[in-house]
Amino acid sequence: MDRSTSADECLVSSTLDIISGKWKMVILFHLMSEPNLRFTELMRRIPGITQRVLTKQLRELEQDDIIARTIYPEIPPRVEYAMTEYGQTLRPILEMMHHWGANHLHRSRARME
Amino acid sequence: MDRSTSADECLVSSTLDIISGKWKMVILFHLMSEPNLRFTELMRRIPGITQRVLTKQLRELEQDDIIARTIYPEIPPRVEYAMTEYGQTLRPILEMMHHWGANHLHRSRARME
DNA sequence: TGCCATAGTATACTTGATGTAACTAAGGAG
DNA sequence: CTCCTTAGTTACATCAAGTATACTATGGCA
Numbered sequence: 001m002d003r004s005t006s007a008d009e010c011l012v013s014s015t016l017d018i019i020s021g022k023w024k025m026v027i028l029f030h031l032m033s034e035p036n037l038r039f040t041e042l043m044r045r046i047p048g049i050t051q052r053v054l055t056k057q058l059r060e061l062e063q064d065d066i067i068a069r070t071i072y073p074e075i076p077p078r079v080e081y082a083m084t085e086y087g088q089t090l091r092p093i094l095e096m097m098h099h100w101g102a103n104h105l106h107r108s109r110a111r112m113e
Numbered sequence: 114m115d116r117s118t119s120a121d122e123c124l125v126s127s128t129l130d131i132i133s134g135k136w137k138m139v140i141l142f143h144l145m146s147e148p149n150l151r152f153t154e155l156m157r158r159i160p161g162i163t164q165r166v167l168t169k170q171l172r173e174l175e176q177d178d179i180i181a182r183t184i185y186p187e188i189p190p191r192v193e194y195a196m197t198e199y200g201q202t203l204r205p206i207l208e209m210m211h212h213w214g215a216n217h218l219h220r221s222r223a224r225m226e
Numbered sequence: 227t228g229c230c231a232t233a234g235t236a237t238a239c240t241t242g243a244t245g246t247a248a249c250t251a252a253g254g255a256g
Numbered sequence: 257c258t259c260c261t262t263a264g265t266t267a268c269a270t271c272a273a274g275t276a277t278a279c280t281a282t283g284g285c286a
Binding site: 010011012013014015016018019020022025026029065086089090092093094096097098099100101102103104105107111 | 123124125126127128129131132133135138139142178199202203205206207209210211212213214215216217218220224
């Protein structure tokens, strides 16, 4: 995607590039409340996501330094995911979106009637 | 898209549903700084977007009550777009994303070296 | 009469993101 | 010897999003 159309708005879009994606916010929300989660623990907390997609989203978040992946060389394998210090800087945005979203759903329901 | 996977995170995702989309933020950013813009003015300010896509994104934002569309029955036709009062409530989120995005780009460039 | 502008539609196409299902390695339990 | 687990991978199918291009109505201008 080419978001660099002009100087100003690409800054917003660069944030959007990181957090958009069907499951990323969901993943980040879980990792925000629970500091270390294994692959299967995330799977269980996110009904509907598949292994392939979870893997992909985690890898992308890792590449962007939002989350960190720690491998414990055990059998069966253990891999833990946690937010990085940098990822924590997204917290205010996530919280604002959480509040706005709550209000928005409320409002949407009101408009339905 | 089915974002209603569980109670908490769908609130964040419902915000994302509104503002994600390749050009929506760009559109909102222009409408935030300039209160009333016509279709072609938006086209000119957003290089790369096509008529079909601009139309579609505007309609979606209008449906979500983020922007308002005013038709002036003139020849040639004149249609103006402006943020609604409700759309204005997105401003803090857009501004946070703007700041985070600025810092992120800065950081990305630093990590390149 | 022909050309311009505005704000779109219509149609066909490409791409990217997501989903489905089966398969893998490695060692432990029974 | 077979099944179980974890954290994936691989091949394939699908679906939404975005792109490209041509077309429309209306009246003003020359």
